[in-house]
Amino acid sequence: MEWMIDTSHTNVNFSVRHMAISTVRGSFEKISGTVDVESGKLTGADVDIEVASVNTRDQNRDNHLRSADFFDAESHPHLHFKMTKAEPVRGEEYKLSGELTIRGITKPVTLDATISAPFTDPWGNERMGVVLEGKINRNDFELKWNQVLEAGRLLVGNDVKIEVDAQAFHPKG
Numbered sequence: 001m002e003w004m005i006d007t008s009h010t011n012v013n014f015s016v017r018h019m020a021i022s023t024v025r026g027s028f029e030k031i032s033g034t035v036d037v038e039s040g041k042l043t044g045a046d047v048d049i050e051v052a053s054v055n056t057r058d059q060n061r062d063n064h065l066r067s068a069d070f071f072d073a074e075s076h077p078h079l080h081f082k083m084t085k086a087e088p089v090r091g092e093e094y095k096l097s098g099e100l101t102i103r104g105i106t107k108p109v110t111l112d113a114t115i116s117a118p119f120t121d122p123w124g125n126e127r128m129g130v131v132l133e134g135k136i137n138r139n140d141f142e143l144k145w146n147q148v149l150e151a152g153r154l155l156v157g158n159d160v161k162i163e164v165d166a167q168a169f170h171p172k173g
Contacts, residue, residue, distance in 0.1 A: 017157030026056035045083035069145035102141035124172035
């Protein structure tokens with residue numbers, strides 16, 4: 001059964017080291033997609049993220065991230081994630097496998113997931129929550145712009161942490 005991602009209750013965040021001394025955090029504001037739920041279990045997900053919606057609270061940095069140096073939003077306006085498997089670990093914890101596409105490059109990723117059991121909200125809709133955490137190497141997706149600083153430090157770290165806190169719902173009726 002197909003459920004909708006509740007975009008008003010979903011956050012897609014990332015963080016990356018800056019000059020090896022601090023962490024820059026950002027998010028994507030426009031997300032859409034569906035999840036498949038069978039017998040109360042997450043069996044699939046298909047998510048699109050609008051690249052131009054990147055927000056790091058610095059307009060110049062956001063514009064640079066949208067440029068061809070990074071995401072190339074003009075040529076590749078969406079990031080895409082398609083879940084292929086949710087493997088139980090214990091309780092509500094899972095290893096979620098899927099394919100992540102950035103800049104037209106698709107790579108397999110595995111994320112740590114906490115998936116809540118579905119329940120009925122006060123308005124009669126079925127809901128479930130999914131929290132994802134993981135890490136990718138941005139170079140795998142041709143996000144290679146960088147600058148080497150004093151003592152070999154990189155201006156932008158290569159590892160990008162991903163954190164997603166999502167709700168999905170199936171309307172009553």
